[in-house]
Amino acid sequence: MVLRMIARGGNIDKYPAKAHARRVAQNLHESKGIIVVSAAQLVPWPNSDMPAPFRQDRYFYYLTGCNEPGCRVTYELETDILTLWLPAIDKSRVIWTGRGSTVEEALAKYDIDEGRYLPAHTSTLPLQEGTDVILSSLKGELEQNWPHSVFHIIANAAKLDLLFSSTPDDVVLASGIRSSKGTKARQLQWAIDSCRVIKDEHEINLIRQANRISARAHEAVLKHIHHLSNEAEAEAEYMRVCIAHHAKEQAYNPIFGSGVNAAELHYVNNDQDFSHRQMIVIDAGCEVHCYASDVTRTLPLNRSNPGHWPSKEAEQIYNLVAKVQEACIAQMIPGNSFYRVAWLATEMTMAGLLELGILKGDKDEVRKAGTWRGFFPHGLGHHVGLEVHDVPPRPPPKDSKDIVAGDGQPFQEPLPPTWRALDWYNTPQPHNIDPETMKDYTILRPGMIITIEPGVYFNSFLLENFFLNDPAQRQFIDQDVLKRFMPVGGVRIEDDMLITKDGHENLTLAPKGEAMLECIRRGAEEGRRAGRDQVSREARP
Amino acid sequence: MVLRMIARGGNIDKYPAKAHARRVAQNLHESKGIIVVSAAQLVPWPNSDMPAPFRQDRYFYYLTGCNEPGCRVTYELETDILTLWLPAIDKSRVIWTGRGSTVEEALAKYDIDEGRYLPAHTSTLPLQEGTDVILSSLKGELEQNWPHSVFHIIANAAKLDLLFSSTPDDVVLASGIRSSKGTKARQLQWAIDSCRVIKDEHEINLIRQANRISARAHEAVLKHIHHLSNEAEAEAEYMRVCIAHHAKEQAYNPIFGSGVNAAELHYVNNDQDFSHRQMIVIDAGCEVHCYASDVTRTLPLNRSNPGHWPSKEAEQIYNLVAKVQEACIAQMIPGNSFYRVAWLATEMTMAGLLELGILKGDKDEVRKAGTWRGFFPHGLGHHVGLEVHDVPPRPPPKDSKDIVAGDGQPFQEPLPPTWRALDWYNTPQPHNIDPETMKDYTILRPGMIITIEPGVYFNSFLLENFFLNDPAQRQFIDQDVLKRFMPVGGVRIEDDMLITKDGHENLTLAPKGEAMLECIRRGAEEGRRAGRDQVSREARP
Missing domain, CATH: 3.40.350.10 (Creatinase/prolidase N-terminal domain)
Structure with a gap:
């Protein structure tokens, strides 16, 4: 078919x-x-x-x-x-x-x-x-x-x-x-x-195609966002394009989280009015022949001025996350350790939050306390394939012989001594480090497809229950500054990176950054000309 | 929410x-x-x-x-x-x-x-x-x-x-x-x-609301069908409206079956081009708060002349099914037995097929042979509620005391003697007749919601494997006439009927018959004015 x-x-x-x-x-x-x-x-x-x-x-x-x-x-x-x-x-x-x-x-x-x-x-x-x-x-x-x-x-x-x-x-x-x-x-x-x-050419093409359709669907939302007023309407437009392109199956439950919902990482209700919310996180990717795409974009919801940031704070957080993502993407090259990339994301996010004044105090102490996890509480990325969270390289079962990857190369390489003290960026003990040999299974290899998805969130439940109620954490958070940033909700930007022989290829084609804003503005302009506002009101329940 | x-x-x-x-x-x-x-x-x-x-x-x-x-x-x-x-x-x-x-x-x-x-x-x-x-x-x-x-x-x-x-x-x-x-x-x-x-007022309102949204979604397909060219595009338009109206959950897998696919009763691939096919069966209904709607409409796919029948045969079959549905709906009144209504559907369908010349021979012999089942191979309807195929009244378990329905009345009434010889309309032994007492559990009661969904299909697999290969059946089928009707594929029309104190209320609001054709024509006209053809081509994969 x-x-x-x-x-x-x-x-x-x-x-x-x-x-x-x-x-x-x-x-x-x-x-x-x-x-x-x-x-x-x-x-x-x-x-x-x-x-x-x-x-x-x-x-x-x-x-x-x-x-x-x-x-x-x-x-x-x-x-x-x-x-x-x-x-x-x-x-x-x-x-x-x-x-x-x-x-x-x-x-x-x-x-x-x-x-x-x-x-x-x-x-x-x-x-x-x-x-x-x-x-x-x-x-x-x-x-x-x-x-x-x-x-x-x-x-x-x-x-x-x-x-x-x-x-x-x-x-x-x-x-x-x-x-x-x-x-x-x-x-x-x-x-x-x-x-x-390790994905072969056929698998890569399927993920490429899934990304192509997802990009079309994200673009359709960008073009229509100026006249939509509820998360469900945005999801409807996204799904329309996926289904029309024979990609009804989604690699995961689509997330359309506006305002505070942007800060609930796996939010799926997708039913609230935009009202005066500033931003929407759209994390949605379709499947093609069982292969996933995984795409996140964060859009300004600025009805009076579509395609422009609704606040200085929204723009600052978006730009911080975009900068982190760009730097991490540049690090996606064969032989590098994904731990190094994740560390970079953490360091940059922490530095950015300090610079914006949301975090305060000595950088080394903030790092040690892990206060940045109140704003970036998830990992940097994961493999993508037959599962959206695809299988990562793992140490072999105890009783197995040496095993090679799809490309015939052994996986494990010793973890560089400098990377062994993993706790300094406060991640839980990783499951793809062999605890006995300290071999690092996160070394990047051609044919791997891994997401890069940094984010910054303002989740009041997380902050109130785990950070602001704890003096050891609270001392590093400037609550006056934080207050200004709370309405931003959250920002995440996510692309699927194919590791190639020479570096990487970004399989995700949905517009982001300035191109995204431009797409929203163009959609609003076309909408005005076509009287699309009227169509939207007619279609309301 | x-x-x-x-x-x-x-x-x-x-x-x-x-x-x-x-x-x-x-x-x-x-x-x-x-x-x-x-x-x-x-x-x-x-x-x-x-x-x-x-x-x-x-x-x-x-x-x-x-x-x-x-x-x-x-x-x-x-x-x-x-x-x-x-x-x-x-x-x-x-x-x-x-x-x-x-x-x-x-x-x-x-x-x-x-x-x-x-x-x-x-x-x-x-x-x-x-x-x-x-x-x-x-x-x-x-x-x-x-x-x-x-x-x-x-x-x-x-x-x-x-x-x-x-x-x-x-x-x-x-x-x-x-x-x-x-x-x-x-x-x-x-x-x-x-x-x-027996549904209470609250339940009826939920099913009413589900039907209201489903009707909107069906209407949207009618309005756009003139510029769509694939089953997936029609499903996409239907789902867009459901999702935008917060009714993402479907009561069953939507069926968008064009041409031959219309004759596969639970067809769900929804991925084929319309090409030169004559008709599409759309059987799709959303859920609201876990309550189902169940709606089927059959549309002409007539790109050169939208909203008109593509052939005399298509029109004849549609009109036959519509006539059967109308007559059955009129019979949906309290105290009547659903068996009587189902019998009517069978008799009328058989008579119609004889009149069109698809079936031939003596009516009583055709009835006895059950040849009409080659064209109407399913039941007339089912209850709708928390399940799209909701629970029907059933004889009590052997060891139970007398049990009453939601309205406090006993279910069972003795099956009238004339209805006991059920095999004359060739249904399998029904599960809601008590085999010992022959009590009829299909008596219609206020608060029941039951679909009326007659259909006529031209399924070559069914005909070739169970009818045309059997001389006892083949003798009643005029294969020359049949050949003309095969391209019609299939027609089904389905509404959800609420039994009321005085009769019934049709909860299904999606246009059918002449109103449906008119809706397609209006959509085509609006599309021409808005240049919608162009939009459609742009959106193709």
Whole structure:
């Protein structure tokens, strides 16, 4: 359907499922065994006959490129055969919901070696209840094809439950006699995660395309913001463009937070009037073929003078965050540590808040107290891929052999001694530093896609409950100055950065800074000419 | 937030949770015991850190009017006390996701007797894993307040699992010593279902409001259809209006099926070009405060002559379906049996198909063979309420006492003898006829809201696999005539009918028939004047 959407002046390649499977296998250091991963199921809401939204399991998708429910994928390490198992087609249901792919269609669409149907009843059985049945039915098929590997598991009733379940542990390596849930499943999951960290050209193009559509949708909001008066109307315009461009699925719940709501980081109600609020944070990005984009823009809400800052304070905070983002982006180069970039963001934000007079006192003491966290309470960024918060590089499970990333290079490099005293920028102990070897897993590598999203917020709940009520923190905050800045609400600017061989490419195309203001002004001008104000009033509830 | 949206020239009443609880209690014929129902939880997608969409449990909502996750409600039969249990507020999460209601806010918002906080850790624990913990923590509270009733259950480990689980069986009546999962849970669920069948004024107003917004959204599509060229663009326009009117939640996945897709009843891909297709079926309705609307309109896609039928065949099928709908609507009066209305729809559709020459042969033989089901393969309608397919009246569980509906009247009336031979209109054995007493539970009563949605489809898969390949059916189908009608795809028209004391009220306001055509023509005319064609081309991917 939307294949044409990922075309970039050439033929569209299939999603490289086979290459992914091989890369994962390379990471397993196993010569025998079968990888088995289940697709997500289409199930009704509890106590209802309506289907709950379907979201494909990302591990399954990585090995197939298939977004259909109820499938399985198997990859045999020994023979290098990637098989997609499709739900049998239930003719009596076709009139209601259509059908999934036939084997022939699957072979044409997906980068697999073979397609097969699952036994007829597996397609309608809930997965957990039906596990035994599925396996019993599958047993003949599996025995016939891989007599040495899977049979042992099937014969072992205790392990049947694990094979096709859909919990976080369900990525199971079914590998001959030595197979066991814990170790093998963790090892396989980690092997896939390690591959997922480095995006190939196909994946990059999907994220590029998601960013392209998100940019269009953000632009549409900029053009219309002058005549909108409620967060819901802005979200409506954003979603209109995404849906029209076949990107209904969002990588996360869109955030349209005006005024104080800008300072609630995962605000999703999106239902309040702009009234006299100064700014709106729009954090919204669509998915394309299960790949995410993640885009944040902060706009002035200045109805009387669209495309201009509503206050000096708003402009100052926006410019501070923009400066931090720009400096961090410049640091997104291969070989650099993301910790260094995050440190830079912290230092610059703190310096900016001191300069504006919101923070006061000695810089080293403020840093030590962590008072800046009252205004920048989240991390600088995260990987983006099949998840909007995609898997980061992680130390290997204790019992694993050395593992390489998707590009065949080892991940871990020793953390430079100067970076070991991480607590001086007050982050919690990071999960991607190996606590024993102090190796740093945040080294930037070509093919990584990571957001850069600094922010400054004025959240009265956070400040009152954790900072202003604590003398050790309060001493570093100038409450008179703070009062002037509270109405700004919050500012965040976020782009998706692809690390390239030579540096980086910013995949996010939505206008920001002066270009954004110009876009709002142009929209307001066009709106005036087209009498768009009138249309808006007509459309109000 | 959206309270103002349900205002109808007066103060807004709270959702009548207490009245619902009392009505349910009346149906239980128990003097002691506590009804306990859990809200839905906010949980991440499997293998992901992103929250899955939240949908409130409808039984919980019926007893609270509260759309917040992680709550519980208890209603003590003896003392008539309705208590809402709120998740404890985790201050460290407020900066991320805000917080749920405080007890004070809950008392102001909801029609409850008291609000209490659940123990702190229950709010973040997944429900199934945390059940024991929740109950242990709750035990003190419960013992203190209801020493006679719940303690027995808490002391019985085998039943702990049942109390707050979220499976279809989780509606549990915790009633003193005699409590047991099976019987009591079924009895309570049935008692609530029986109440839900008859809507009170508050519920009717919510469904009215949902229909009002859906109508606006359908109208917007009508006005723009002349310059749209893909199903996704039509859905985008529909969703824009719903979201802007604070009705982002849809009662079901919107269906925008053009041409052949119109004949796939639950088609949801909504991604194909109109090309030269004749018609589009739009089946889309939003929710307001968890209450559904369900609206279907079928539009001509006639770019060269907007608002006119693209073919004689399209017009004939539309007019047939419209005539059937009109006649059925006229039959929606208190005391009538919905079976009679469904029978009428079948008879009229069959007669129409015979008249058009698509069906041929003797009417009685065609009826007996059920050949009309190749063109009208679904039921005539269903209840609408907290679910789009809301609970219908059902025979009571075997071990229950007599039960009354929300209006205090008994449901069951004996099925008239003439209606007992149901198979003559070829429906499957209905689930709301008591097989032993042959009592008819489909008698229409004031306060019921039921869709009337006849349709005629030309689904080649259905016809080829179940009718044209079967000589017993094929003999009644004129394939030459059929060929002319295949490009029509399908037509369905659906309204939500409220049964009133004197007859009915059509809650669905979206234009249909001539008013719909006129709306398309007006939109095309306005579009021409505003140069909207140009805007559309600009917006294409």
